[in-house]
Amino acid sequence: MGHLVNYIYICSAALFILSLKWMNSPVTARRGVFSGEIGMLMAVTGTLLSHQVFNWQWLLAAVLIGTAAGIPIAYIMPMTAVPQRTAMSHACGALAAALVGTAEFYREPNQPKYVLVALIVETLLGFLTFTGSLMAMGKLQEILPQRPITYRNQNLTNLGLLVLAAALGVRLIVVPTDTWVFPIFAVLSLIFGVLLIIPIGGADMPTVIALLNSYAGLSACAMGFVLDNRLLVIAGALDGSSGLILSIIMCKAMNRSFTNVLFGAFGQLQVKAVHSEERPVRSASPEEAGAILESASNVIIVPGYGLAVAQAQHKIRELFDALMRRGVDVKFAIHPVAGRMPGHMNVLLAEADIPYDRLVGMEDINSEFPQCDVALVIGANDVTNPAARSDPSSPIYGMPILDVDKAHSVMVIKRSMRPGFAGIDNDLYYLGKTLMLFGDAKSFVADILKELPVAALAAR
Amino acid sequence: MSSNLETALYVFVLATFLGLEVIRKVSPLLHTPLMSLTNAISAISVVGAILITTAEGATTLSKVLGFIAITAAVTNIVSGYLITDRMLKMFKREEKR
Numbered sequence: 001m002g003h004l005v006n007y008i009y010i011c012s013a014a015l016f017i018l019s020l021k022w023m024n025s026p027v028t029a030r031r032g033v034f035s036g037e038i039g040m041l042m043a044v045t046g047t048l049l050s051h052q053v054f055n056w057q058w059l060l061a062a063v064l065i066g067t068a069a070g071i072p073i074a075y076i077m078p079m080t081a082v083p084q085r086t087a088m089s090h091a092c093g094a095l096a097a098a099l100v101g102t103a104e105f106y107r108e109p110n111q112p113k114y115v116l117v118a119l120i121v122e123t124l125l126g127f128l129t130f131t132g133s134l135m136a137m138g139k140l141q142e143i144l145p146q147r148p149i150t151y152r153n154q155n156l157t158n159l160g161l162l163v164l165a166a167a168l169g170v171r172l173i174v175v176p177t178d179t180w181v182f183p184i185f186a187v188l189s190l191i192f193g194v195l196l197i198i199p200i201g202g203a204d205m206p207t208v209i210a211l212l213n214s215y216a217g218l219s220a221c222a223m224g225f226v227l228d229n230r231l232l233v234i235a236g237a238l239d240g241s242s243g244l245i246l247s248i249i250m251c252k253a254m255n256r257s258f259t260n261v262l263f264g265a266f267g268q269l270q271v272k273a274v275h276s277e278e279r280p281v282r283s284a285s286p287e288e289a290g291a292i293l294e295s296a297s298n299v300i301i302v303p304g305y306g307l308a309v310a311q312a313q314h315k316i317r318e319l320f321d322a323l324m325r326r327g328v329d330v331k332f333a334i335h336p337v338a339g340r341m342p343g344h345m346n347v348l349l350a351e352a353d354i355p356y357d358r359l360v361g362m363e364d365i366n367s368e369f370p371q372c373d374v375a376l377v378i379g380a381n382d383v384t385n386p387a388a389r390s391d392p393s394s395p396i397y398g399m400p401i402l403d404v405d406k407a408h409s410v411m412v413i414k415r416s417m418r419p420g421f422a423g424i425d426n427d428l429y430y431l432g433k434t435l436m437l438f439g440d441a442k443s444f445v446a447d448i449l450k451e452l453p454v455a456a457l458a459a460r
Numbered sequence: 461m462s463s464n465l466e467t468a469l470y471v472f473v474l475a476t477f478l479g480l481e482v483i484r485k486v487s488p489l490l491h492t493p494l495m496s497l498t499n500a501i502s503a504i505s506v507v508g509a510i511l512i513t514t515a516e517g518a519t520t521l522s523k524v525l526g527f528i529a530i531t532a533a534v535t536n537i538v539s540g541y542l543i544t545d546r547m548l549k550m551f552k553r554e555e556k557r
Contacts, residue, residue: 012504016501016504017478017482019497019501020479020482020483020486020494020497021482021485023486023487023490023493023494023497024482024485024486024487026487026489026490026551026553029490029493029548029551030545030548030549032497033497033541033544033545033548036497036500036501036541037541039501040500040501040504040537040541043504043507044506044507044510047507047510047511051511051514051515052514052516053514054514054515054516054517054518055513055514055518055523056514058513058523058526058527058530059513059514059530061527062513062526062527062528062530062531062534063530063534065531065534066530066531066532066533066535066537066538067535067538069531069535069538069539070534070535070536070537070538070539070540070542071538071539071542073535073539073543074538074539074540074541074542074543075542075546077543079547079550082492082496082543082547085496085539085543086492086496086499089496089499089500089535089536089539090499092503092533092535092536093499093502093503093505093532093533093536095528095529095532096503096505096506096509096528096530096532096533097505097508097529099509099525099526099528099529100505100508100509100512100525100526100529102525103512103521103522103525103526103529104512106519106521106522107512107515107518107519107522114465209495210495213495213498216499217498220502220503220504220505221472223508224468224472224508225465225468225472226508227508227511228464228468229507229508230467230468230471231504231507232504232505232507233471233472233475234471234475235501235502235504236504236505237471237472237475237476237479238475238478238479238482238483238498238501238502239479239498239499239501239502240476240479241475241476241477241479241480241483242483242494242495242498243495243498244480245480245483245484246483246491246494246495249488249491336488341491341492341495342488342491342492342494342495343488343489343490343491343492343493343494343495344492346488346489346490346491346492346551347492347493347547347550350550350551350552351547351550353550355552355553355555356489356551356552356553357554358554359489361488
């Protein structure tokens with residue numbers, strides 16, 4: 001039996017890889033989930049069959065509790081809360097890895113050095129990702145302030161703490177019998193996770209979530225080295241590389257480096273950059289907006305985090321339908337960092353039944369703005385700011401943006417003229433062709449819809 | 461023992477490069493479900509937690525830590541796969557009108 005389980009693990013690994021491969025298109029993606037489930041089932045069954053199971057009542061209780069917690073999380077969680085759930089699952093995954101590492105260390109501290117190195121990496125990453133993800137979750141759920149929390153010598157403190165934790169880790173590798181060092185090492189790792197995330201603002205969450213994803217994966221991967229289990233190494237490496245790629249994509253989409261995201265405290269420093277002078281803007285009523293949209297031949301809607309906050313996705317679907325019925329071509333322009341996690345906007349709009357062929361990424365849609373009659377910005381701000389292209393003094397200069405300002409006319413639904421998260425004034429709002437639509441995204445779109453009744457169409 | 465390390469490192473390096481290639485091809489449309497799927501997959505750490513908890517003569521510490529680890533990992537497996545599928549069900553192509 002001992003040998004058989006290794007072959008089962010190989011099959012599981014293959015299924016996991018296929019599972020990710022099938023994620024490359026929405027057509028095959030659900031097959032990917034299925035193959036991942038089978039892989040997991042095989043791995044767990046194989047493990048249970050190949051080892052003599054003691055303490056089965058502990059195992060059974062844990063599986064029952066985990067299942068009972070998992071099912072409601074999956075089905076009750078609204079799609080707007082998906083970033084929080086993701087942060088929470090990073091926390092759970094990292095905690096599992098860290099605790100297994102801890103248990104293994106106390107079971108047998110005298111292990112080969114490379115096992116101890118892997119074990120220290122596993123627990124360090126596990127514990128810091130655990131608290132870090134909890135902090136991220138708190139910020140996303142708005143239990144904690146979304147603004148970066150900064151204090152003097154913050155980076156120095158954080159770096160010092162990390163160095164101290166790492167030094168204790170090295171000491172544990174060299175003198176593993178001093179088990180009393182381990183709790184101190186664990187607590188320092190936990191504290192470091194908290195301090196790492198508090199200076200990071202809400203707008204940087206997509207990058208941070210992806211980075212935490214990567215850490216959680218690497219922690220599981222290190223566990224594979226500790227327990228000499230290749231399947232863990234493979235699954236952990238897949239998760240680690242996935243998180244890495246996503247965070248690179250997010251960083252590129254903001255024209256920033258990892259270090260800048262982690263240590264830059266974006267949003268705090270730029271508050272000074274807010275223009276204080278009042279500049280005139282043009283605003284419009286829902287009636288006017290409805291008339292403009294109706295007479296357009298193509299419209300590009302630019303959604304942002306504000307759409308998630310206002311829960312406006314279903315109203316936008318109604319607007320989409322109303323305009324499409326009138327022969328207006330409607331597309332959605334999706335900036336990679338719109339929202340609070342990679343792909344956030346796509347999931348929200350898909351939830352509202354908007355066909356995914358209508359969701360177009362930044363690189364493909366930007367060439368279409370010059371031919372576009374109306375660009376309707378809903379809850380997006382910095383990703384539409386033309387200063388990123390033209391003003392070298394702007395803090396977001398160089399960030400790839402959606403070229404909304406090139407559309408024939410622009411409409412922006414916004415609560416007030418308050419600047420966006422980064423505290424930067426958006427020149428887009430002051431253009432001659434821009435109309436500001438002041439109000440809550442959901443109710444404003446509802447008011448526009450009143451101007452576009454289905455009945456009027458039928459009467460034509 | 462060092463041959464074990466070598467093999468594990470080979471596996472790690474190859475799996476990482478394979479992961480980078482496969483994930484690079486994932487449609488940006490699906491980045492959110494991708495993250496919850498990889499999360500569920502990395503909850504394979506449940507295997508390690510099971511080994512720790514169900515070993516013969518496991519100490520109380522091992523049992524308690526292993527218990528929490530299995531609970532956390534199973535929560536991730538169950539919620540991860542189910543919510544990924546729930547999200548993917550929502551992605552529909554445009555109907556021919």
